[in-house]
Amino acid sequence: MTEIKLAEISTLPPGDLDKEPIEDATKKITKEIEDLQEIMQAQRKYSLLVVMQGMDASGKDSAVKKVFDEIGPAGIKVQAFKKPTEEEMSHDFLWRVHKHVPEKGMIQVFNRSHYEDVLIQRVHKWIDEKTVMKRFSHINNFERLLQDSNTVVIKFYLHISKDQQLIELNERISDPKKFYKHNENDFNERQHWDEYMSAYEDVFKNCGPEIPWHIIPSDRNWYKEYCMASAILEALRALPLEYPPKQG
Numbered sequence: 001m002t003e004i005k006l007a008e009i010s011t012l013p014p015g016d017l018d019k020e021p022i023e024d025a026t027k028k029i030t031k032e033i034e035d036l037q038e039i040m041q042a043q044r045k046y047s048l049l050v051v052m053q054g055m056d057a058s059g060k061d062s063a064v065k066k067v068f069d070e071i072g073p074a075g076i077k078v079q080a081f082k083k084p085t086e087e088e089m090s091h092d093f094l095w096r097v098h099k100h101v102p103e104k105g106m107i108q109v110f111n112r113s114h115y116e117d118v119l120i121q122r123v124h125k126w127i128d129e130k131t132v133m134k135r136f137s138h139i140n141n142f143e144r145l146l147q148d149s150n151t152v153v154i155k156f157y158l159h160i161s162k163d164q165q166l167i168e169l170n171e172r173i174s175d176p177k178k179f180y181k182h183n184e185n186d187f188n189e190r191q192h193w194d195e196y197m198s199a200y201e202d203v204f205k206n207c208g209p210e211i212p213w214h215i216i217p218s219d220r221n222w223y224k225e226y227c228m229a230s231a232i233l234e235a236l237r238a239l240p241l242e243y244p245p246k247q248g
Helices: 019-043 060-067 114-118 129-148 162-174 176-181 184-190 193-206 221-237
Strands: 047-054 076-080 107-111 151-159 213-217
Touching (some): 019 047, 019 060, 019 221, 047 060, 060 221, 114 129, 114 193, 129 151, 129 193, 151 221, 162 184, 193 213
Parallel strands (some): 047 107, 076 107
16 A cells, blocks of 8 residues: 655645636535435435544634535535544443444544544544553444444545645734644644654554545635535445335
8 A cells, every 4th residue: 555645735726717616516416415315314224424633723613513514414424523522442442432333324533533543542642552542443443333234334534734724823822713722732742743644644544445535735725615515525425326116
C-alpha cells in the first residue's frame, strides 16, 4: 500500500473550480443522498457509518449540517465523541463506540470516533506503542464486523492546513457567533501538530487497506462538502437498494 504523506496533499480545491457551480452540484448530490437513504430506511437491510476525523477547527460540525441537510431526523443520528467518562474508561476502548453503530436503514455519523484512542492518547503518550498496535488490530476487526453485518463504513479525514486552522481558531475569539466554540486547549493541541500528522499517517497505513480513507481538502468549506457528499453518494449508489414489495 502507498503510504499517505499529508504534507504532499493540497488542502485547497483545484484552481480551475469555481465555488458557485460546486455548491449547486452539492445541493443536487445531497438531495439524491436523501432519496437513497429513504429507500435504505424502508428496506432495512443496510446501514451507513460515516467516520469523521480531523484537527480542531477542520469543520466537522458544519460539514455534517451541509452534507446531510436534506435527511430528516428519523433517518440519521450524529454522535460526538469527547473525553471519555469515568464509566467509559472502566471498559475496553471500543465499548462506548460499539453501542452507537447504526441500526439497519440508518445513517450514523461519528464526529470524532474510535480513532481518538490511537491519536490523542498516542500523541500525549497516555498509551505505549505496543498498545497502539493492538488497538489498530482491534479497530480493523471491529470495522470488519460492521461490514459483515451490512454496514457500509466510510472514513473521512478533514485535511486543513495549519495556517487555515489558526484563522479558524482566532475567529472563535473575535466573532461573537463563534465564541461558544472557543476552547483554549485547542491552541495547546496545535503545538503538537507534527506529532498528530505522523499519528494520522500511521492510522491511514494500519487502518486503511480494507476501508480506505478519504482525505478531504478542507481549507474551503464548499469544496470539502462537495467531496464528502460525492463519496457518500457513491457508497450509497453501490448498494442494491430497493423498496420492499407490497405486503399481503
